[in-house]
Amino acid sequence: MSKYKAVIGLEMHCEMKSNTKVFSSARNEFSELANINVRPVDMAFPGTLPVLNKECVRKAILASLILGCELPEYMYFDRKNYYYPDLPKGYQITQMHDPVGINGSITIDCEGKEKIIKIHDIHLEEDAASMDHFSDVSLINYNRAGVPLLELVTEPCLSSAEEAVAFLEEMRKIYQYADISEADTKKGQIRCDVNVSIMDEGSTELGTKVEVKNVNSFGNVFDTINYEIERQSKLKDEGRYDEVVQETRRFDEETGTTIRMRTKADAIDYKYFVEPNIPKYKIDKTWVEEIRKSIPELPRERKLKYINEYGLSEYDANIIIKTKDYADYYEECISLGIDKKQAANYLIVNIIAYLNKEAISLKDFYLKPIYLKQILDELEKGTISSKQAKEIFNKSLEEQKEPKVFISKDNNQISDINTLNNIIDNIISNNINQVNAYKSGKTNLFDYFVGQVMKETKGKANPTITKEILKDKLDN
Amino acid sequence: MTELGIVKLHEMLINGEITSKELIDEAILKSKKLQEICNPFVTILDDAKEVEITDSLLSGIPYGIKDNYSTKGILSTGSSNTLKDYVPFFDATAVANLKKHGAVAVNKTVLDEFGMGGTGTTGHTGVVRNPWDTKRMCAGSSSGSAAAVAAGVYPYALGSDTGDSIRKPAAFCGIVGYKPTYGMISRYGLFPFASSLDTCGVLTRSVEDAAIVVDAMKGIDENDETSWDSSNINLYKDLSSDVKGKKLFYIKEICNIENYDNPSEMLKKHLENFKETLKIAEKLGMSIDEVSIDKTLLNTILSVYVCISCAEATSNMSNLTGISFGPRGNGKKVIDMMKDYRTKGFSPLIKRRFVIGSYVLQKENQERYFLNAARIRRLITNKFKELFKEYDGLIMPVSSGVAPLLDNSNEMVESNEITVLENHLQIGNFGGFPSITIPNGMIDSLPVGINITSNCYEDQKVLNIAKALEDEMDYKNMIAGVKYE
Numbered sequence: 001m002s003k004y005k006a007v008i009g010l011e012m013h014c015e016m017k018s019n020t021k022v023f024s025s026a027r028n029e030f031s032e033l034a035n036i037n038v039r040p041v042d043m044a045f046p047g048t049l050p051v052l053n054k055e056c057v058r059k060a061i062l063a064s065l066i067l068g069c070e071l072p073e074y075m076y077f078d079r080k081n082y083y084y085p086d087l088p089k090g091y092q093i094t095q096m097h098d099p100v101g102i103n104g105s106i107t108i109d110c111e112g113k114e115k116i117i118k119i120h121d122i123h124l125e126e127d128a129a130s131m132d133h134f135s136d137v138s139l140i141n142y143n144r145a146g147v148p149l150l151e152l153v154t155e156p157c158l159s160s161a162e163e164a165v166a167f168l169e170e171m172r173k174i175y176q177y178a179d180i181s182e183a184d185t186k187k188g189q190i191r192c193d194v195n196v197s198i199m200d201e202g203s204t205e206l207g208t209k210v211e212v213k214n215v216n217s218f219g220n221v222f223d224t225i226n227y228e229i230e231r232q233s234k235l236k237d238e239g240r241y242d243e244v245v246q247e248t249r250r251f252d253e254e255t256g257t258t259i260r261m262r263t264k265a266d267a268i269d270y271k272y273f274v275e276p277n278i279p280k281y282k283i284d285k286t287w288v289e290e291i292r293k294s295i296p297e298l299p300r301e302r303k304l305k306y307i308n309e310y311g312l313s314e315y316d317a318n319i320i321i322k323t324k325d326y327a328d329y330y331e332e333c334i335s336l337g338i339d340k341k342q343a344a345n346y347l348i349v350n351i352i353a354y355l356n357k358e359a360i361s362l363k364d365f366y367l368k369p370i371y372l373k374q375i376l377d378e379l380e381k382g383t384i385s386s387k388q389a390k391e392i393f394n395k396s397l398e399e400q401k402e403p404k405v406f407i408s409k410d411n412n413q414i415s416d417i418n419t420l421n422n423i424i425d426n427i428i429s430n431n432i433n434q435v436n437a438y439k440s441g442k443t444n445l446f447d448y449f450v451g452q453v454m455k456e457t458k459g460k461a462n463p464t465i466t467k468e469i470l471k472d473k474l475d476n
Numbered sequence: 477m478t479e480l481g482i483v484k485l486h487e488m489l490i491n492g493e494i495t496s497k498e499l500i501d502e503a504i505l506k507s508k509k510l511q512e513i514c515n516p517f518v519t520i521l522d523d524a525k526e527v528e529i530t531d532s533l534l535s536g537i538p539y540g541i542k543d544n545y546s547t548k549g550i551l552s553t554g555s556s557n558t559l560k561d562y563v564p565f566f567d568a569t570a571v572a573n574l575k576k577h578g579a580v581a582v583n584k585t586v587l588d589e590f591g592m593g594g595t596g597t598t599g600h601t602g603v604v605r606n607p608w609d610t611k612r613m614c615a616g617s618s619s620g621s622a623a624a625v626a627a628g629v630y631p632y633a634l635g636s637d638t639g640d641s642i643r644k645p646a647a648f649c650g651i652v653g654y655k656p657t658y659g660m661i662s663r664y665g666l667f668p669f670a671s672s673l674d675t676c677g678v679l680t681r682s683v684e685d686a687a688i689v690v691d692a693m694k695g696i697d698e699n700d701e702t703s704w705d706s707s708n709i710n711l712y713k714d715l716s717s718d719v720k721g722k723k724l725f726y727i728k729e730i731c732n733i734e735n736y737d738n739p740s741e742m743l744k745k746h747l748e749n750f751k752e753t754l755k756i757a758e759k760l761g762m763s764i765d766e767v768s769i770d771k772t773l774l775n776t777i778l779s780v781y782v783c784i785s786c787a788e789a790t791s792n793m794s795n796l797t798g799i800s801f802g803p804r805g806n807g808k809k810v811i812d813m814m815k816d817y818r819t820k821g822f823s824p825l826i827k828r829r830f831v832i833g834s835y836v837l838q839k840e841n842q843e844r845y846f847l848n849a850a851r852i853r854r855l856i857t858n859k860f861k862e863l864f865k866e867y868d869g870l871i872m873p874v875s876s877g878v879a880p881l882l883d884n885s886n887e888m889v890e891s892n893e894i895t896v897l898e899n900h901l902q903i904g905n906f907g908g909f910p911s912i913t914i915p916n917g918m919i920d921s922l923p924v925g926i927n928i929t930s931n932c933y934e935d936q937k938v939l940n941i942a943k944a945l946e947d948e949m950d951y952k953n954m955i956a957g958v959k960y961e
Contacts, residue, residue: 040566044795046554047546047568047665049700081791081837085810090794138810140800271837273846276672276788278701 004198004236006229007206008164009120009156010221011193012171013149014181015127016059022126022148023050023093023278030187034141042129042145044088049277052077056148059180060100060124061283061291063150066174066298067119069101071288076280077124080270085138086128088145096272099123106174107300110166117167118155125149130188150180156195156209161225165218168192173299177324191216196228198236207232208244212258215251224251227258302327310340319348325362326352332369338376346372350393366400367393374403382415382462383407415462417469420453423461424469427452438474449474478503478538479628479955482685486533496526496536496580503538503582506629509960514605514627516620518543519551519584527578533688533712535578540624540633543584544591545571545676546665550581554590554667555599558796558821561803568665569700570634570676570693577692582630585620589823591638591669592789593617596645598825603882606648607956608922612879615648617641618679622649625679628955632680632689638669639781640874640901642677643913643927648879650915650923650954652946653679654686654939657932658908659704661690662697670788673781673905681953683914683943687711690935714936717944720761722868724928724941726754728768730897731873737893742877746924749917750873753926756948757871762941764871767863774896776852781902783836783849790833796821857907864909864931869941871928872900874913878922901927910935912942915951923954 021028026039041048057075064071078096104119129145131138152171158164172190175181183190192215197207210232212224232244248267249258274280299321306317320330326347333343351372355362375392378384384392384407396403414420427449428435438445449470453461477485477494488494507520517540529536541547544554546564553559567575574581586599596604596619604619606612607627614622618635622645625633635642637655646653654677661676668674678689691712696705733739733747754764798805798817805817822830836845860870876894904911904927911929918924926945930938946952 043800045546045564045566045801046552046559046562046667046795047564047663049664051699051701079791081794083794083797083811083814085797085799085814088795088800090797091791142800269839271791271834271839271842273787273791273837273842276670276702 003201004207004229004233005201005203006159006225007156007197007199008158008160008225009195010152010154010158010164010167011195012152012154012168013127013191013193014152014171014175014183015187015189016056016148016150016181017179018053018055018059018148020053021146022053022056022124024146025051026146028147031143034139035143037143038145042088042142044090050093050275052278053148056124057100058287058291059148059178060122060150061288062178062295063152063175063180064101064104064122065288065292066178066295067101067104067106067122067152069104069119069122071101071283072098073282074098074280075100075283077275077278078272079275080272082268082270084128085140086131086145088129088142092126092128093275093278094125094151095123097274106167106170108163108166108170109300110163115163118157120153120155122150122152125151150175156197161222161229164194164225165222168218168221170300173321173324177296177298177327179296185217188216190218192221194221194224194228196225196232198229198232208241208246210244210247210249210258212249212251213261220251220253223256224258227251227256231258296324299324299327302331306330306344310334310344312341312344316344316348319352320344323362329362329369333372336369336373338369338373339380342376342380343372346376350390354397366397367403371396371403374407378407383413385413385463388413413462414457414460415465417465420461420465420469423453423456424449424466424473427456428473435474446470446474478506478630479953480631481682481953482533482537482631482688485537485631486535489529489536496529499536500524500526500538500580500582503630506627506960507583507624510607510624510627510629510958513610513958514607514614514623515602516586516604516614516623517583518553518555518586518599518601518620521550521582521584524580524582527580530578532577532692534574534692536580538580538582538630539574539689540583540585540621540630541571541581542587542618542621542634542636544587544636544667544669545634546667547571547581547584550584552584552667553600555587555601556589556821556823556826557600558798558802558817560600562801564665566665569662569695569697571665573693573695574689579692583624585618585624585633587619587621587636587641588617589826590667590789590793591617591636591641591674592785592826592829594640594644596620596623597882598823600823605882606879607958608650608879611881611883612922613648613882615645615875615879618645618653621679622646622651622653625649625681626651626954626956627958631685632678634693635677635679636666636669637675637677637905638673638785639899639905642679643901643904643911643925644874646679646913647874647915647923647925647927649679650918650925650951650956651679651681652683652686652915652942653677653913653925654683654690655904655911656690656694656935657910658905659700659702660706660709660910660935661693662695662700662703664697664699668788668792670785671792672788673785675905675908681955683912683939683946683952684712684715686912687715687939709935711936711939715943716940717760717947719941719944722762722937722941723765723866724757724762724869724871725765725767725863725867726750726871727774727900728766729771729774730900732766740877742919743894745919746873746875746877749919749924750926753916753945753949754871756945760944760948762868762944765867767867769859773852773856773859774900777856777902778895778899780849780852780856780906781899782832783845784853786829786833787837787846788833790830790837793826793830853906856903860903860907860909861931864934868934868937869928869930870903871926871941873897874901874925874927878919878924904929908932910938912938914942914946915954916945916949917951923951
């Protein structure tokens, strides 16, 4: 571990969910086929113009409100000018002067501690096209050109790779819960720029900031931060801290290191100016209030509720809030009156395991809470055993039929004490020899009697009660 | 026949006195002849087809399209080598609207490269000559459209106006040039020069025709967020010469000959002629006031225009890299390919403007140049909006005289004294104001023009004032004396 204090800031870019792109009528959806979600404006054919997608603005405002940001009075955009083959217009439409949110914050939990992460700003912008590079040719796929992006910029207030990842996880969940984004790193929907510097413990003098661009998974964010802390610390230890310069680097996945892209001297002047094709408009306050009302209960609020009100362990609560699907399923169970711990257990032990095994999502899971209740009610009444419950669970999924179909009279347990007393009395009077042998010490015959009861009841006798009655009768 | 106005042609088409095919053939034939004399066309559409004559006044009548409008399946170059082979797969909204009215495009006209220039000499197909005198320029950038309309190829051609690109060539060619309020006509499909100033418009030989054509071109467009709903505006239907009681003003500092130390004979004649037109206006029952505007403010117009238009242009034309369209440049690396394409494709004039645009946008310069220009633009706009509360319109002479000789044409040569007079039309673009130029006289057998500008959305007023003046003068439907043999 480094003896220095790390100062980390993140820029998190997340592709938003919407029907169409942010300034284009092309569809916004992930596709294996290249260049199919493309309108003329996405390739910047001369004379094409951007048209702002209101749904994207709504979601950007939603995100801004969730983060407790201040909203600007007017909505407008800026051009960020630079040349790159993946940027067809030669500029990106973004928000530099008046982002959709500034000065926000969010509470996260990291390694058992609460921490407030300050948000510098959040803004709405468009993504660039994607490129595939081969040995002698590069291919451009314009599907991604113009896809709405939310860029969230934290203050440099994170102090470890663990905290950075905890923050990113929390944001991912928030975006998913609020339906702002699928926030799927596998689809490349989240990319981060990571700023790292180190300073002496107790010092107030900030170190030299290094920016690592385009880190595309949380694991890589983790590795990037730790690599940079180590690299910078080593140079500082060796008295070569002047070799740490303000620069832009990139993370190299193969070596797990960062590599210099450009120094501050080569920094690009993006020549920002206000986008003239999208008229500046006043953000309607009533609309903002409507959006505020639509904020769903967020993962951390739910987690605290599960722990403090429902009595779940933090471990279990964390599993349930991992996706909104889980949490919604769980809460539906609770609202149907299923026992809170029982529901949590069933979700974590049986359902999530099943989903993982079958590689399906909870949305496609047949046993809705109302069906699960059919099983758990019977289990609670004691009319079925937990083994039977599991069997019904599997059968119901297998045949895609309601569990009650399988909870027939046939497999109802016999738990009635009088009924069992009668049956057991008959068995005892018909097996005098065995009773005597048992009483004279052959106690392993106990299982013989249990077997007889099961045989008589075709296995439906409640084993616990059966054993209790048998013990009572044989031992006295 | 193509030298007639739209209403007359429509009447003849309905009556069967002529056919659409005859008109189109005539326009194409004249285009080919005029091409040899004045070089106004990038493309002549030999295969233009006649259409059914409907109630629409424009149906079956040929017209020209400035080559910075995107036209489906038809070469659209912006008069630039960067797009010399570019064939778009979509129509500009304005063109699509005209198509719906049955208008028949017969050629694409030359402009100063991407509209950046006021001489008609920088298009990639060469210099456009003035049909009144081929030794002279048409001005620009709607040079080819102005030449063709003046020469009677058809009743109208499309133009675009960022500083004065419709209204100045109209004056030099003795025709009408109308730039409507910003956003009245969708810019979708117009190759951008400076988005906050760019306006689609038309060049015609009468105010009436300008009203008819813009009625067909305009309308709110889902593809252009700066367009607005003008469905309650019917320019042609509401055209009226009754302008009694209207109040006009002109700017003392540039219209009064006494403000010039060494006025040329031409300038004297031009301003004298302007005064004659003011008398006509008074005879029509309008009042004319001389308004003084701070010379310091007026002197900023050109530099404000240069800062804003060059800045927006350098960004707007960053899509021209030869990557997704246009001829691919040479080079091992992508950035070298882009450089090669742009170095070869753009003319020196444009490159100079890109350099200016980049310079004024640079972080360290932005405050001093670009942002100050934006502030002064607002000051100027507010000043005129204030005046438009009191007055119905601004009436001004266009340029400092007749079309200059091509030999003398050089962007840099301009006596400082006449800078404001040469550039005041840019005020119309700063504020997005409706503005129209009509011919108001002949000096040494060459036409000169006046301009009328009013507040945003007052297009009807501007057209009515222009129409009233036009009716009282002898310059409506003038045709430059080109010999078609």
